[in-house]
Amino acid sequence: MLFDTHVHLNADQFSEDLEQVIERAQNEGVETMVVVGFDKPTINKAMELVEHYDFLYAAIGWHPVDAIDMTDEDLQWIEELSSHQKVVAIGETGLDYHWDKSPKEIQQEVFRKQIRLAKKVRLPIIIHNREATQDIVDILKEEDAKEVGGIMHCFSGSPETAHECLEMNFLISLGGPVTFKNAKKPKEVAEEVPLEKLLIETDCPYLAPHPYRGKRNEPSYVKLVAEQIAELKGVSFEEVAETTTRNAKKLFGIN
Template sequence: MFFDTHTHLNVDKFKGEEAELIEEARKQNVKKMAIVGFDTPTIEKALQLSRDHEGVYSIVGWHPTDSETYTDQVEEKLIEQLQLPKVVAMGEMGLDYYWDTASKKSQHEAFKRQIKVAKELNLPISIHNRDATEDTYNILKEAQIQDIGGIMHSFNVDTYWMEKFLDLGMHISLSGVVTFKNAPEVKEVAQAVPFDRLLIETDAPYLTPMPHRGKRNEPSYVRFVAEEIARLRDCSIEEVATQTTKNADKLFRLT
């Protein structure tokens, strides 16, 4: 059984197909998934899908590229939503220095405020980090994030940083990037990460794994992430599925 710990079935690219894709994922033994909301419309859709479908959970937060719009009102609403049934974590939050849509100052402030909320509610967090690894690490360390832990979503840096984030109590989640030929560092991470701190995800509709790269990603494709990890770790795909599902269940307090 697979657990896709980060998917965006709540975006427009899937509009009208959500139930069909959830069913297709189930046929591929993806029995659980966490749909991540990152702004007002996607949060509402994530909550709706988790209400309507068994094995579907929500993660809600404010994306760093939208941090200029993170207000007191947004935070108050998030606090309400985070306490709803089947919300298992807060995110995705973090830093993104690739897209020039929000100042570093606003990103840092929104990130720190969300961490504070997550700690008050005792929820794990899901971290978006793009071209901002050192600052992401420093903010998490300063916040003593090990109190709640969380996920380095679609981890795409090297084993040096993997160790540092693990030391903060974070889990390492691998996406379709691990199947790419031009991602040797992520393949090394897949081999080195402790089995009890490893998660898998699709980040659908993005980062489609081989052999479907170039097409829209879907939750059912998380099996290709698991297959590559199994190959790299020289173990069975069943072992990867079992362990990563167990890790997600424990982190999200589903067991």
């Protein structure tokens, strides 16, 4: 059984055929998914979905690109929602230096606030990182995020950075890019990071794996990620599926 640790089934791209998308995922052995909300509308939709489907759980946080829009009231709201039995993580949060909507210092402040919240409510953190690796590592250390740990979502860094994150109690999650023919770093990470420290995800509707690259991603494709990791590690698909599912359930506190 597979566990997709990062889906955006709350995205508009799934508004027409959500039932069929979920059915296809279940047919491929995906038994559990975490729906990630990262602003007001997507958090509300994530909460709706987890109320409706028993195999869906929610992560709630504020995306770094939109950090400039987050108010203290929003943070308070996230804290209140975090006590819901199906909320299993804070995030996605982090830093994104690719887009310039939110200034770096505001992103960093909002990131720190969410790390502190995660520690307060005792939930793991889901980290979004784009072109900001060193600042993310520094802030996680300064805020002692190791206390709750979490996930380096759709990890694109080097094996060296991966080991640094493991030391801070963060698991490494790999998605579609590990299947791309020219993706050297994710493949090296898949080979080097112990299976007990790996998770799998789609980040759907984004980052579809080969051979669907460039098309809408969906949770059923997480099987392709697991198959690629199995091939790179020289182990069975079943072992990857079982171990990454066990890792995810342990991290999220799902029995």
